[in-house]
Amino acid sequence: MATEVKELKWIGKRPIRPDGVDKVTGRAKFGADLTLPGMLVGKVLRSPHAHARIKSIDTTKARALAGVKAVVTSADLPELASEWVPAGELQINFRDLSSNILARQKVFYDGHAVAAVAATSAALAKQALALIEVDYEVLPHVIDVVAAMQPEAPLLHDDLFTEGVTPTPETPSNIAKRVEFARGDLEAGFAQADAVVERDYTTKPVHQGYIEPHAVVASTSEDGQSEVWCSTQGQFSVRFYIAKLLSMEISQIRVTPSEIGGGFGGKTTVYLEPLAVLLSRQTGRPVKMVMTRAEVFRATGPTSGAALSVKIGATKDGTVTAAEATLRYQAGAFPGSPVQPGAMCAFAPYAFETFKVVGYDVVVNRPKVAAYRAPGSPIAAFGVESALDELAKRLEIDPLALREKNAAREGTHAAYGPRYGPIGFVETLQAVREHPHYQAPLGPNQGRGIASGFWFNIGGESCAMLNVAEDGTVVVVSGNPDIGGSRASLAMMAAEVLGIDFERVRIIVGDTSTIGYTFLTGGSRVTFATGMAVVQAAEDVVRQLRERAAKVWEISADAVIWEDGQAHPAGANAGEFEPLSLRDIAAEAGKTGGPICGNASLNAQGAGPGFGTHICDVEVDKETGRVTILRYTAVQDAGRAVHPSYVEGQLQGGAAQGIGWALNEEYVYDEDGRLQNPGFLDYRVPVASDLPMIEAVIVEVPNPNHPYGVRGVGEVPIVPPMAAVANAIENAIGVRMCDLPMSPPRLLAAIDNGG
Amino acid sequence: MDAMQYEAPGSVDEAVALLAAADGAAWVLAGGTDLLVQLRADLIEPGLVVDIKGISELRAITPENGGFRIGAAVTGAELGEHEGVKAVWPGVVEAMELIGSVQIQGRATLGGNLCNASPAADSVPALIAAEALCSVVGPKGRREVAVAEVATGPGETSLGPGEIVVDILLPERPARAADAYLRFIPRTEMDIAVVGVAVSLVLDERGVCAQARVALGAVAPRALLVPEAAAALIGGTVDDDALERLAAAARAACRPIDDMRGTVAYRTKVAGVLARRAAGIALARARSE
Numbered sequence A: 001m002a003t004e005v006k007e008l009k010w011i012g013k014r015p016i017r018p019d020g021v022d023k024v025t026g027r028a029k030f031g032a033d034l035t036l037p038g039m040l041v042g043k044v045l046r047s048p049h050a051h052a053r054i055k056s057i058d059t060t061k062a063r064a065l066a067g068v069k070a071v072v073t074s075a076d077l078p079e080l081a082s083e084w085v086p087a088g089e090l091q092i093n094f095r096d097l098s099s100n101i102l103a104r105q106k107v108f109y110d111g112h113a114v115a116a117v118a119a120t121s122a123a124l125a126k127q128a129l130a131l132i133e134v135d136y137e138v139l140p141h142v143i144d145v146v147a148a149m150q151p152e153a154p155l156l157h158d159d160l161f162t163e164g165v166t167p168t169p170e171t172p173s174n175i176a177k178r179v180e181f182a183r184g185d186l187e188a189g190f191a192q193a194d195a196v197v198e199r200d201y202t203t204k205p206v207h208q209g210y211i212e213p214h215a216v217v218a219s220t221s222e223d224g225q226s227e228v229w230c231s232t233q234g235q236f237s238v239r240f241y242i243a244k245l246l247s248m249e250i251s252q253i254r255v256t257p258s259e260i261g262g263g264f265g266g267k268t269t270v271y272l273e274p275l276a277v278l279l280s281r282q283t284g285r286p287v288k289m290v291m292t293r294a295e296v297f298r299a300t301g302p303t304s305g306a307a308l309s310v311k312i313g314a315t316k317d318g319t320v321t322a323a324e325a326t327l328r329y330q331a332g333a334f335p336g337s338p339v340q341p342g343a344m345c346a347f348a349p350y351a352f353e354t355f356k357v358v359g360y361d362v363v364v365n366r367p368k369v370a371a372y373r374a375p376g377s378p379i380a381a382f383g384v385e386s387a388l389d390e391l392a393k394r395l396e397i398d399p400l401a402l403r404e405k406n407a408a409r410e411g412t413h414a415a416y417g418p419r420y421g422p423i424g425f426v427e428t429l430q431a432v433r434e435h436p437h438y439q440a441p442l443g444p445n446q447g448r449g450i451a452s453g454f455w456f457n458i459g460g461e462s463c464a465m466l467n468v469a470e471d472g473t474v475v476v477v478s479g480n481p482d483i484g485g486s487r488a489s490l491a492m493m494a495a496e497v498l499g500i501d502f503e504r505v506r507i508i509v510g511d512t513s514t515i516g517y518t519f520l521t522g523g524s525r526v527t528f529a530t531g532m533a534v535v536q537a538a539e540d541v542v543r544q545l546r547e548r549a550a551k552v553w554e555i556s557a558d559a560v561i562w563e564d565g566q567a568h569p570a571g572a573n574a575g576e577f578e579p580l581s582l583r584d585i586a587a588e589a590g591k592t593g594g595p596i597c598g599n600a601s602l603n604a605q606g607a608g609p610g611f612g613t614h615i616c617d618v619e620v621d622k623e624t625g626r627v628t629i630l631r632y633t634a635v636q637d638a639g640r641a642v643h644p645s646y647v648e649g650q651l652q653g654g655a656a657q658g659i660g661w662a663l664n665e666e667y668v669y670d671e672d673g674r675l676q677n678p679g680f681l682d683y684r685v686p687v688a689s690d691l692p693m694i695e696a697v698i699v700e701v702p703n704p705n706h707p708y709g710v711r712g713v714g715e716v717p718i719v720p721p722m723a724a725v726a727n728a729i730e731n732a733i734g735v736r737m738c739d740l741p742m743s744p745p746r747l748l749a750a751i752d753n754g755g
Numbered sequence B: 001m002d003a004m005q006y007e008a009p010g011s012v013d014e015a016v017a018l019l020a021a022a023d024g025a026a027w028v029l030a031g032g033t034d035l036l037v038q039l040r041a042d043l044i045e046p047g048l049v050v051d052i053k054g055i056s057e058l059r060a061i062t063p064e065n066g067g068f069r070i071g072a073a074v075t076g077a078e079l080g081e082h083e084g085v086k087a088v089w090p091g092v093v094e095a096m097e098l099i100g101s102v103q104i105q106g107r108a109t110l111g112g113n114l115c116n117a118s119p120a121a122d123s124v125p126a127l128i129a130a131e132a133l134c135s136v137v138g139p140k141g142r143r144e145v146a147v148a149e150v151a152t153g154p155g156e157t158s159l160g161p162g163e164i165v166v167d168i169l170l171p172e173r174p175a176r177a178a179d180a181y182l183r184f185i186p187r188t189e190m191d192i193a194v195v196g197v198a199v200s201l202v203l204d205e206r207g208v209c210a211q212a213r214v215a216l217g218a219v220a221p222r223a224l225l226v227p228e229a230a231a232a233l234i235g236g237t238v239d240d241d242a243l244e245r246l247a248a249a250a251r252a253a254c255r256p257i258d259d260m261r262g263t264v265a266y267r268t269k270v271a272g273v274l275a276r277r278a279a280g281i282a283l284a285r286a287r288s289e
C-alpha cells in the first residue's frame, strides 16, 4: 500500500495544533462545562466496605426530601446475562459492568456505587445520599493478589470457576482465568545456560491520574431519545454500553464527547453515563454528574497490581537459552485484568527460542481495573527487564549488548505468535548506543539503567469525512476524541493528500450521529487507523475534484491529475487548460454536480508493533532513600512521526507516568480495606519539579501498512521506565529493588538491610 | 444547611468584633490554602468566614529593634522577596518558601501556617528555633505569646474565642548567627513534611557555638523544641562528633506516629539525618557572616 517516496509538504512538520488556542485560553469545553436549563445534579452513594452483602436498601427518606427528584438502585437496571460480548476490539461482560455501575447483591470494594440520586442542588443531593439506609452484612475481604489465590481466601463470586484449565475446577475461586504462551523445551534450555536469574517482583495498582474527573450530562426526552455529553475516549463505546446496560436501541442515543482532560485508557469504560441517562429518564430533566477526586480514586481505574516470578538463563556470550514467567494480576472486583496482553508482551522484544509464560487473572476487593497505557505490558516488563539487567551483570556483559544479542527483528517469530514485519527495536538499541547520554560520566551514588518495552498497537474500525466548503477550505470530521494531538496529525494528513495549506483544514471530533462508527481512542490506533481513513476520504475528495475539473474541461477524468492542490491536464494529449485549484472547483461545485464531500470507512489491519528503549540516570540519597532522576532519554520507533512534537509529548508523558509508578504511586488501604489516600496529596504522581527534561528520540522504521508509515506511539513509552529506574538504582548503589514503588522508606529499608 | 456568611473587615478591631459576636462556627480566612481545602472536604462547616487579607497592618513587614515584625497575613511570596528578613533569618524564610508551589506561595501566610496547627507545618519549627513571639488580639485585648505556645495539638490552638494572631516578631540577631530549615518529602514540592528540622545558632569570635536552638516538626503532635539537641552543639565548634550527638538527641526526641506518610522508624532515622544537615547549613551561613 506504501505510496512512492515523494517530497512531503506537511508530514513531519510541526504546525500549531488546532485545539491549542482554546486550551490555553480556557475556552475549551470539558466534561463538566455544559449546563442546560432545568438541569438536576446527580450524585452517587458509595460503599464504605470492601466486601459486604447488601441486605436491604431503604430510599424512602431520601425520596421524601423536597428537591429530590429520583433515587435509583440496581433494581432499576435490567438484569443481564453473564457473557462476553465483542465491543469493537474489546470483550465486555455486561452483567459485571452493570454490577459495577450499581452493586447488586454484594459490594466488592470501598467506593462501589450502591445508589444514585438526582436533586435540584448539589447540597440537596448530598443530603439525600445521607438519608439512604443501606443494611450491610460485612464480609471478610482480600486485596492482595497472592492471598486471593489461596484456597481459603474470602471468595468474591461463588459462580467464578477458573477458565483456561482442563478440566474446569469444580469449586469456585478468585482465579478467573489462566493463560499460557510457551514454546520449546524449558528444562533443556535452562540446562544449557551458564547463568540463571530467578526473582519475584511485585507491582502496585496505579491510577491513570487524568486531571479531569469523570463528568456527564444526560438529557432524555419524553419519546425516549437520550442525548449524552461526557468526557470519554470513545463516544461510540459509551453509546453501545448505555444501550446494552439500559436495554435501549443504539439509535435512540446520541453521545457527544467533550474536550478530554486526560484518559490514558481510564476513560474507555462507563461509570456515571448510564446513571445519568437513567436519572434523566426518570425525572424528564437533564442530569449532570461529576465525580470528586476521591470518587475517581475509590471507584475508577486503576491498572492491576501484580506479583510475578521471572526466570531467565543465558550462555556466556549472552544468548538467552530459556525464559519463564508467571504473572498474577489483580483484576479488581470483576474478572478482566490485562494479564493476557501482559503475558503476550513479556518476551515480545526478544527472539527467545524457548520460553513459557503463565498468567492468572485474579479478582480482589478493589475497584475493577481499567485500561492504562499498554495494559499489562509495563508490569511484565518490570520483571523481565530487571531480570535481564541482573543477568547481564552476572555474565559481565553490557546490558545493552545483552539486548542487542537477543533482540527481535524482521522475521522473528514473536513469542506471542506472529512473525514480525519490519520493526524498529534494534534501531532503538542502536540509537541508545550512539546517544551521548549512554556514555556520559556519573558521580558518586549515581547510576544508569536501561530497559526496553513493547506494545502491539492496534488498528480497527474507523470512519472519516471531509467536507469541502464553498471557499475551498476543508472540514474533517473524525470519530475519535483527541487525547494526544490527533486532530493535528489527521488534519496534516488531509492537507498532505489534498496538497493544500494546513491552515485551510479544520477538524472536529464528531458525535455518534454525525460520523460513522469509529472504535475508541486507545491502543495507539488513531493516527494509524483513523489516519488511514482520513487519507482515503481525502483521496475520495481528490477523485471528485478531478471529475469536476474533467467536466469543466470536457475531457475524461482519467486525463486529469491532482498535483500541489490543483487539477492539471495529465499531459499534452489531454489538452491545454489553466490549472484549477481546490478553491476554483469549490466555488463552482454547484454547477458541476453539487457539494464535494469525501468519505471513508475501514477496518484497518497491519498496525506496526512499537518498541522503545529508555536510559535513566538516578542519584540515591543513601541516608533518606530518596531517588532523584538526573537525566532521562526515551527512544522509540514511531514508524513515521506525522507531528514530531506530539510524538515527543507521548514519549515524555509515558516516561513521566512510568517514573511515578516506579517511585511513589501506590494505594494505601487500611486493615478494613478502605482506601486511605484518595487524592493527589498522598497518591504521589510526579510534580514538574520532580523530573528533568525528558529527552525524546524518535527512530523511524516505516510501517508498510500505512500510507505514511505510521505506527502508534502512545503506549510503548510507559513500558520501560519502572525497570529503567530500578536498574539505575542498582547501578548506583548495588541494591536490587524488586518491589514497587521504590519509595524512600522502602529503599532506605533495603539499603539498611544490605540490599 | 444555612448559607455561609463572608466578611472582609478593614481593621483588626472589626475582625475581632465580628468573630466574637458570631455564634456557631466562625473561622478566620487568610490565604485559605488550608481553610478552603478543609471546607471542600467537609471537615469544617463555617457559619461565618472573616477574611483578614484586607487589614493593612496584617500585610506589613516592619523592622523593629534590629528584628522584624511580620504581619500575620504576609504571604510566602512576599516574605521570600524581603531581602532584610532573608539576610537575618534565612531559615525562617526558606521554611515559609517551601510551602506548596508558586500558586500556593501567592496565598499562603505565615499566620495561617501557624494557626492551622498542623504538626507538619513547615514554618513553625523555624519560628520556634528563632524564638519568635506573636501578638494575639481578642475581645479582651492584646497579648504576646511564644510561637511554640500557639499550637497545642493537631488542629488545636491556645487561641481563645474571637482571638486572632496579628503579627509575628522575629528578634534581633548578633553577629555570626544563622538558622536553617530542612524537611523531607518524597517529592520535591506539593507535599507534607515527613520530618522537618530547624536549627538556629550563634558562634562566638573563636567559632565556638555560643547559643543554639533546635526544633523538630512532624515527629510529635506539635512542633518540638529539643534542648538536648541544642546542647550537643553549644560549647564546641560543631564538629562531626557534635553533629552525631545532635542527630542522636534529635532521634531520641521523636515521638512520631506510624502513618502512610512515614513509619516511626523512618521518621526517627531521617530526623537525625536532617538535624545534622540543617546544622551544617546553619553553621556555614554563620561562618560566612
Ligand SMILES: Cc1cc2nc3c(=O)[nH]c(=O)nc-3n(C[C@H](O)[C@H](O)[C@H](O)COP(=O)(O)OP(=O)(O)OC[C@H]3O[C@@H](n4cnc5c(N)ncnc54)[C@H](O)[C@@H]3O)c2cc1C
Pocket (backbone or CB within 6 Å): B027, B028, B029, B030, B031, B032, B033, B034, B035, B036, B037, B052, B072, B073, B098, B099, B100, B101, B104, B107, B108, B109, B110, B111, B112, B113, B114, B115, B116, B120, B121, B122, B123, B159, B163, B164, B165, B166, B190, B191, B192, B193
Ligand atoms: C497544594 C498545597 C500545598 C501545601 N504545601 C504545604 C507545605 O509544603 N508545607 C506546609 O506547612 N503547608 C502546606 N500547605 C498548607 C497551607 O498552605 C499552609 O499551612 C499555609 O501557610 C496556610 O496559610 P493560609 O494563609 O492559606 O491559611 P488559611 O487557610 O487561611 O488558614 C489556616 C487556618 O488558620 C486560621 N487562621 C489563619 N490566619 C489566622 C490568624 N491570623 N489568626 C488566627 N487564625 C488564623 C484559619 O482560620 C484556619 O483555621 C499546602 C496547602 C496546599 C493547598
